[in-house]
Amino acid sequence: MKEENANLPFPEVGLLLLFFVASTFMYIESYSFPSEVGRFPQITSFVVVIGSVALLGKRFIPDSIMDLLPDASTGSSGLGSMTDDFEVNENEPEGDSNYDAQIRFGGLMVLYVVSSWLVGLIWTTPAFVALYLYLTDKPWYTVVALTIVSYSIAVLFGLVMSMDVQSGVML
Amino acid sequence: MSVDTLLQSLDIVFSWPLFGWLIVGILVGIVLGALPGIGPAAGMAIALPITIALDGITALVLLIGIYNGGMYGGSIAAILLNTPGTSGAAATVLDGYPMARSGKVREALSISAVSSFIGGLGTGILLLVISPLLMEVVLAFQSPERFLIAVLGLSLITIIARSSITKGIIAGSLGLLISTIGIAPMYSTPRYTFGMFGLYNGVHFVAVLMGLFAISEMFVLAAEKGAISKTTESRGSVVSGIRSTLKRPITLLKSTLIGLGIGSLPGAGATISNFVAYSEAMRSSDSSDSSDSTNFGEGHPKGVVSAESANNSTVGGSLIPTIAFGIPGSGSTAVLLGGLILHGLRPGPDMFSSQLHITYSVFISYLVGSFIILVAGLFIIPRVGHYITKLNVDYIIPIVVVLAVFGSLALRNNWMDVFTLASFGILGFFMKQYNYSLIAFVLGVVLGPIAESNLHRSLQISNGSWMVFVNRPISLILVLATVFVLFGPMLFPPIRDRISEQLG
Numbered sequence: 001m002k003e004e005n006a007n008l009p010f011p012e013v014g015l016l017l018l019f020f021v022a023s024t025f026m027y028i029e030s031y032s033f034p035s036e037v038g039r040f041p042q043i044t045s046f047v048v049v050i051g052s053v054a055l056l057g058k059r060f061i062p063d064s065i066m067d068l069l070p071d072a073s074t075g076s077s078g079l080g081s082m083t084d085d086f087e088v089n090e091n092e093p094e095g096d097s098n099y100d101a102q103i104r105f106g107g108l109m110v111l112y113v114v115s116s117w118l119v120g121l122i123w124t125t126p127a128f129v130a131l132y133l134y135l136t137d138k139p140w141y142t143v144v145a146l147t148i149v150s151y152s153i154a155v156l157f158g159l160v161m162s163m164d165v166q167s168g169v170m171l
Numbered sequence: 172m173s174v175d176t177l178l179q180s181l182d183i184v185f186s187w188p189l190f191g192w193l194i195v196g197i198l199v200g201i202v203l204g205a206l207p208g209i210g211p212a213a214g215m216a217i218a219l220p221i222t223i224a225l226d227g228i229t230a231l232v233l234l235i236g237i238y239n240g241g242m243y244g245g246s247i248a249a250i251l252l253n254t255p256g257t258s259g260a261a262a263t264v265l266d267g268y269p270m271a272r273s274g275k276v277r278e279a280l281s282i283s284a285v286s287s288f289i290g291g292l293g294t295g296i297l298l299l300v301i302s303p304l305l306m307e308v309v310l311a312f313q314s315p316e317r318f319l320i321a322v323l324g325l326s327l328i329t330i331i332a333r334s335s336i337t338k339g340i341i342a343g344s345l346g347l348l349i350s351t352i353g354i355a356p357m358y359s360t361p362r363y364t365f366g367m368f369g370l371y372n373g374v375h376f377v378a379v380l381m382g383l384f385a386i387s388e389m390f391v392l393a394a395e396k397g398a399i400s401k402t403t404e405s406r407g408s409v410v411s412g413i414r415s416t417l418k419r420p421i422t423l424l425k426s427t428l429i430g431l432g433i434g435s436l437p438g439a440g441a442t443i444s445n446f447v448a449y450s451e452a453m454r455s456s457d458s459s460d461s462s463d464s465t466n467f468g469e470g471h472p473k474g475v476v477s478a479e480s481a482n483n484s485t486v487g488g489s490l491i492p493t494i495a496f497g498i499p500g501s502g503s504t505a506v507l508l509g510g511l512i513l514h515g516l517r518p519g520p521d522m523f524s525s526q527l528h529i530t531y532s533v534f535i536s537y538l539v540g541s542f543i544i545l546v547a548g549l550f551i552i553p554r555v556g557h558y559i560t561k562l563n564v565d566y567i568i569p570i571v572v573v574l575a576v577f578g579s580l581a582l583r584n585n586w587m588d589v590f591t592l593a594s595f596g597i598l599g600f601f602m603k604q605y606n607y608s609l610i611a612f613v614l615g616v617v618l619g620p621i622a623e624s625n626l627h628r629s630l631q632i633s634n635g636s637w638m639v640f641v642n643r644p645i646s647l648i649l650v651l652a653t654v655f656v657l658f659g660p661m662l663f664p665p666i667r668d669r670i671s672e673q674l675g
Contacts, residue, residue: 012605015598019345026348026363033362037355040623041362044347044615051341098394105393106597109386109572113593116576117586125576129569136565146566150573157577160224163584 008055016052023048101136108132121165122158126151173527177299180531184539189229193536196236197543201552203237204244204256206562211241211257212502216384217571219377219510220578227514228529232536234510238503239291239540240547242483246283246475247552250276259482262449266467266474273470277553281412282472283479284548286423288541289416290480293427294487295538302530306523309495314632315639317496317519318625319649321618324498325611326656327436335606336657342607346615347622349374356624369587376616378579378591380509383609384502385575386596391603392564409549415472422452422473423480430481434488436500444488448481449474483544487537494522494530497621498614505613512617 008016027045030038112128129150133143158165183189196218203214214237222230245257250267260267263283270279312320325343352363353373364370416423426448433444452474453467467474490507492498497518499505511518522530579592599609633639641647 009605011601015601015605015607019341023345023348026351029363033355033360034358036627037358037360037362040619040626041348041351044344044351044619047344048341048348051337051344054337055341101393102390102600105390105568109389109596110593112572113576113589117589121577121580125573129573132569133565138563138565142566146570150570153570153573153577157581161577161581163577163580 013056016056019048020052020056023052104135105132108135117168118170119168120171121163122151122154125154125165176527177531180528180535183228183528183532184232184535189232192225192229192233193236193540194543196233197240197540198547200237200240200242201244201247201544201547204241204260205247206256206564206567210245210388210502211238212506213385213388213571214241215503215506215510216377216381217574217578219380219506219513220581222510223513223581227516228532230510230514231507231516231529231533234507235533235536236540236543238507239483239486239537240544241503242486243283243287243479243544243548245482246287246479247280250279250283250475257482259445259485260478262445262478263475263482265449265478266469266471267478269468269470270472270475275408275411275470277409278412278415278472279475280553281409281549282416282475284545284552285413285416286426286476286479287483287548288545289423290427290430290482290484291487291541291544292538293424294431294484295534295541297431298487298490298534298537299531302523302527302534305491305495306527309520309523311645312496312519313643314625314628315643315646316649318622318629319640319646319653320496320498321622321625323649323653323656324492324496325614325618326653338606339608339611340657342602342609343611343615346612346617347619348615349379350376350616350619351623356620357627367587369585372583374591374616375579375582375585375588376613377509377513377582378588379595379616380506380613381575381579382592382595383599383602383613384506385571386592387599387603387609389568389571390596390600392568395564409553412472413549416476419473419476422455422476425451425455426477426480427484430484431488433481434485434500435491444485445478445482448477452477483541487534490533490537494518494533497618499610499617502610502613505610505617508617 023045026041027049030041030045032038033041108128108131112124116124126147130143130147133146154165157163184193199214199218200211204211215234218233218237222233225233241257242259245255245260246263246267248254248256249260249263250271253264253268255261255264267279267283270276270282325347350373353371354361361371429448429451430444433447456467456471456473489500489504492500493504493508494511495518497508497511499508508518516522516526516529575592575596576589579588580586582588602609602612629639630637639646641650
């Protein structure tokens with residue numbers, strides 16, 4: 001059991017460290033608020049800190065205590081497990097090419113968001129769609145069609161929702 | 172039941188353009204539900220900011236339409252592709268796909284449509300009938316009970332969701348913690364804003380919902396290759412499917428009640444209900460039921476009837492905790508709750524008193540939506556269903572991202588919401604990968620302000636005494652239930668083992 005629980009995947013360690021650092025900061029900061037205002041963040045951040053430490057440090061926890069804690073690594077959650085209603089695809093990325101596709105998607109999305117904030121959405125939107133479809137080797141006519149669709153979405157939102165899609169912080 | 176309010180709600184639902192929005196919602200939901208990996212929750216999350224331009228009732232009707240249509244739509248992929256479009260159609264695969272393989276595609280699709288219709292119709296009627304009882308229950312809840320029900324809802328989700336208890340509690344508490352950013356409820360003190368005006372109103376829960384449900388799903392889809400479907404065209408008879416369904420009234424009734432009952436439990440969604448209904452159908456089946464001697468798992472129509480009537484009635488059941496207590500039981504109802512709050516509606520007593528016409532409109536639109544599903548399922552889907560599943564995911568991904576970005580910016584014209592969308596999209600992907608329940612997290616974000624304000628109010632009423640949470644029977648029961656839910660799984664195995672030893 002101890003060996004089974006010993007090694008968390010590296011990205012999960014990163015995730016738990018993020019939770020730990022953020023919640024520790026928020027716990028400490030909560031003492032700068034008046035007592036009634038700080039109470040709720042204190043309780044919730046404390047729970048996150050303890051939970052994160054428990055999972056990060058589980059390789060050091062004795063088996064007798066670990067056996068009391070149902071954990072995802074054993075697949076047991078006491079009352080059974082179920083999927084959320086939107087989680088149907090449980091596919092792990094199969095090999096580097098799928099993981100690369102996810103990295104590419106994430107990178108393009110972040111680039112789209114940041115560039116849109118800097119220069120406005122009206123041109124970055126069709127550029128993002130065109131670039132994504134080009135990089136995924138789609139036929140040119142579908143690239144053109146969806147680029148036009150995305151530009152139309154940008155114009156529509158600008159008109160109907162009165163959003164400023166033409167400018168960003170730099171332009 | 173207030174007849175005047177019921178008639179008013181009927182008038183509202185059948186008015187134009189609201190009825191048109193219901194049809195749009197159902198059709199969009201069917202398409203999204205038919206695409207494995209997308210599902211109604213992502214579609215509802217994308218639609219949520221768009222509903223800002225609509226009034227509250229229209230917005231809710233649209234969201235209910237997407238939810239209801241999505242639940243039915245999951246059966247299309249289940250039957251045609253051997254892959255459930257939503258987890259609520261997982262049991263439908265077992266007999267739906269074998270029916271398709273044996274040349275009965277249209278029969279399977281029409282069984283699914285009629286069963287979904289009957290499940291939705293029965294549940295919709297029951298919801299309207301039991302609403303006065305619900306009203307009494309909800310009105311008995313005061314601030315301490317509302318705080319405790321929020322805590323119980325979170326603890327139930329963390330247990331039943333697909334994760335460890337520890338990970339579920341971390342996810343739920345993290346959501347609660349995120350909800351503390353901004354001006355504290357009932358006080359005017361800013362928390363964790365770092366002097367940034369954009370954070371004074373906190374992290375917008377709709378941006379969080381869109382990031383967690385829509386964007387994180389796109390990460391998953393980005394790893395898929397090519398089109399979802401490679402199957403052939405639809406064949407078989409729609410009429411035989413209708414006959415097949417209608418000659419199993421007991422199965423329909425049992426499955427509908429199973430779906431309603433299980434759907435009304437926070438955290439217990441359509442995945443459980445359709446398997447429980449399927450198992451019950453299998454258990455109660457005998458050789459006289461099978462007109463062509465097919466076994467379950469080999470294309471038995473009863474398998475599809477039970478699963479599909481249960482999963483659509485789960486939609487109706489899940490509305491009860493969402494509207495009555497603000498406790499969503501699934502991703503879709505979490506987004507629905509977001510829609511309620513976005514339009515200034517508070518779950519709880521108001522929804523059964525001053526806003527009763529809205530509640531009835533929601534129930535009626537769910538009921539009427541079942542008729543639209545029936546029409547679409549019998550006349551459109553058997554002809555074009557296979558085209559939906561041939562869509563390439565790479566066409567869907569960039570459009571969903573664009574809609575999500577514009578949607579999040581439309582919330583408050585605040586770029587913080589777009590950054591929230593992107594950040595929680597990435598965070599949500601990793602949380603899903605490593606089994607940290609997104610439902611628990613979302614519940615924390617949505618329930619956090621409700622829990623905190625009721626906590627403060629309760630302590631003010633009691634002059635700071637925490638005994639206010641145990642000195643009424645309802646609140647004591649809720650405390651005990653929470654303790655049982657959180658610690659029961661840890662205590663029961665040792666107790667059970669000890670008893671077995673002593674008996675053995």
